[in-house]
Amino acid sequence: MSTADRRRLLGPIDASPLYSDITPKVHSSVGEAGKSDKEVRKVFIKTGLVSNASGSSYIEASNIIVEVSVFGPRPIRGSFTDRASFSVECKFLPYLKQPQEDLFRGDTHANNNGRQGLTEVEHKISQYVETAFLPCIILEKYPKSTIDVFITVISTGNTTAPSSILNLTNWIVNCSSLALIDSGIEIKDIVTSGHIKYLQSEQRLIVDPLENEEREDALDCLVSFESLKNDEIVGLWIDGNQKLLTEELLSKFIKECSSMSEKIRANFNNYLLKLCEN
Amino acid sequence: MILSPAERSYLYDSLAKDELIRPDARADYQFRPIEVKTSFLPSSNGSARVRLTDGSEIITSIKSKVVLAAEEKSLIECDIDIPGFRDDSNFVANLKYNMTSLLNKSFPFESLKLTSKYAFKLFIDCVVISYSSFPLTFISIACYLALKSTKLPKLISDVNDEETAEQPLFSDDWENAQYLGDLNDSKSFNPPLIIVIGVVGKNLLFDPSAEEEQVLENGIIISWYNNDISTPIHNLNFSVHSNMPNYKGLSQQMIMKSILMARKHCANIVKALDQAIEEQTDDGVIF
Known part of the structure; x- marks a missing residue:
């Protein structure tokens, strides 16, 4: 233990971060009492809330709450680069349980003297x-500039189920899209995405599943699209x-994700048009 | 080596042709030649080293520990270390995420069960000593080989210890140790693999080299387990320097094509790896 940091007051070695099961209360207007398998949940969106960021957006999708701020283009020091560098950092608020x-x-994160790096899940998102x-x-x-996107996950409904990460990422992508538009950074298209869950035993396909508890026979598919560019797929997960992932299933999944993504895209278009009118 | 714009355009054109030509004359489904050595670390249960002709080298070691199965969240822990990168850097963290989620989804955990209470827990440590292209495939190959060569001590105490407070007892003789694959007698033991596929134009390339990576339009990662496509499947920008000027979206056909291609060739990759383990000289010399 000779390498231990003796200059600071450290907590006990086995200290662990404080977590609670408190979920922030969600507006009743966006909470919903069940939806059919084919429906996309209702969401609340708002852009431009963070005044010192170039662009920002906020989304509430039932118990998922995400805020995204875009900073940039900011100049970089040092050698010339012919294109901007683009970086994304996603962070969960510390009291949240992560998927x-x-x-x-x-154990690797147990003794970190308070300040945490990103977890693997945050890095993956x-x-x-x-x-x-x-x-x-x-x-x-x-x-010669950088564009930085900072994602803050404010609520996840405190689920740790593995597949909830895909649903969360879906809403993060959609939210980041709005933040990028708000920032005025030039983009080729608005990226939107869709998430479906397929339950093999029931052959049931659920669009934008609300419940993501772990199941042995569930397959999750998250696809992000650029719909202006011939529905090109920019993200696939x-x-x-x-275990039985056939080509027919896969193309069905992509089709369903695409139609969900189109619905979200249409809503975003509406929102942005209304924003222009005001 | 960073390519100049002229070199990039030349390489792109030759890779995007209908009859693609790769700089090292490989076919689209071919891997670069690898050199394999297993079971050379005396203090590990299993180990493997994978070397490529360009100097890339990955060493994986597997150690085991007897644990109370009920107290463990997972019976496999995978750690990846790359000199020059912090453990919490995005690059390393994502490689670790991919390997951990792959192994936890696609692994015959029942073969690690010792008694009704106790089980082996495997600690997989992967050191990427040097690499030039995106190292995920070779990390997964090194893990595959190490898991294949992992030997665990033979249990001599009773399997049923629900009533007794007895701890598992193992045979003193290391000669009696069993391969991890033999513990699960029902079927053959094939650890999962991850295949990295590059997309250029209408072509797909298995195992893109460092130069080929610079002209890729996108990258797809496909998992392979028990002779079939497995999850996770996702797309990725392989370039560490995020300097892929050609980078763009994928069409749905390319995803389908990559799945078909993986289905067609992955069994042969697994076969080749198994053969490599058998064919290596058993002299204990690693250099």
């Missing part, structure tokens, strides 16, 4: 969002326990 927390928030938005932002327009 797959038992797997990825093990950051990477998905970065991958999905990289093709759509016109980085060539902003040489299939996860789950199902």
Whole structure:
């Protein structure tokens, strides 16, 4: 233990962060009493709440609450680059339980003297969002600069089920899209995404599932699209326990995700048009 | 090596042709040649080293511990270490996420069960000593080989310990140790693999090299387990420097095509790896 930091007052070695099961109260207008398998849940969206960011957006989708701020283009110091660098950082508020927390928030994070780096789950979401938005932002327009996206997950409904990460990421991507639009950074298209869950035993396909408890036969599929560019897929993530992934199933999944993404896109278009009118 | 714009355009054109030409004359489904060595770390239950001709080298070690199964969240823990990157950097954290979620979804955990209370827990440590292209495939290959060569001590105490407070007892003789694959007698033991596929134009490339990565339009990661496509499947920008000027979205056909291609060739990859384990010389020399 000679390498221990003796200059600061450290907590006990086995200290663990304080968590609670308190879920922030969600507006009754967006909470809903069940929806059919084919429906997309109702969401509350708002842009431009963070005044010192270039663009920001806020979304409430039943018990998922996410806030995204976009900073940039900001100049960088040092050598010239011909395109902007783009980075995404996703963070859960510290009291939240994270999806797959038992797997990825093990001993390595127990003694970190209060300040935590990102967990693997947060890194994974950051990477998905970065991958999905990289093709759509016109980085060539902003040489020698950086564009940073900061995602704050405010509520997840405190579920740790592995598949809830896909549903959460779905709403994060949609929310980030709005924040990028709000920032005025030049983009080729609005990225929207859809998430479906397929229960093999019942052959039941659920669009935008509200309940994400772990099931042995569930397969989750999250796909993000650029609908102006011929419905190109910019993000793909299939996860789950199902072993029989056939081509027909996959193309059905992508189709369902696409139609969900289109619905969200239409809503966003409406919202943005209304914003222009006011 | 970072390519110049002229080199990039030349490479892109040759990879995007109908009859693609790769710089090292590989077919689209071919991997680069790898050199394999297993069971060379004396203090590990299983170990493997994978080397490529470009100097990439990955060493994986597997150690086991007897645990109370009910107290463990998972019986496999995977850690990845890459010199020059912090453990909490995005690059390392994502590799670790991919490997951990792959192994936890696709692994015959029943073969780790010892008694009704106790089980083995496997600690997989992967050191990427050097790499040039996106290392995920080779990390998963090194894990595959190490798991295949993992030997666990033979249990000699009673399997049923529900009533007794007895701890498991193992045979003193290391010669009696069993391969992890033999513990689960019902079927053959094939750990999961991750295949990295690059997308250029209408073509797909297995195992893109560092140069090929720079002209890719997108990347797809597909998992393979028990002779079938498995999850997770996702797309990814392989370039660590996020300097892929060609990077763009995927069409649905390319995803279908990549699944078909993986289905067609992955069984042969697994076969080749199994053969590599059998064919290696058993002299204990690793250099």
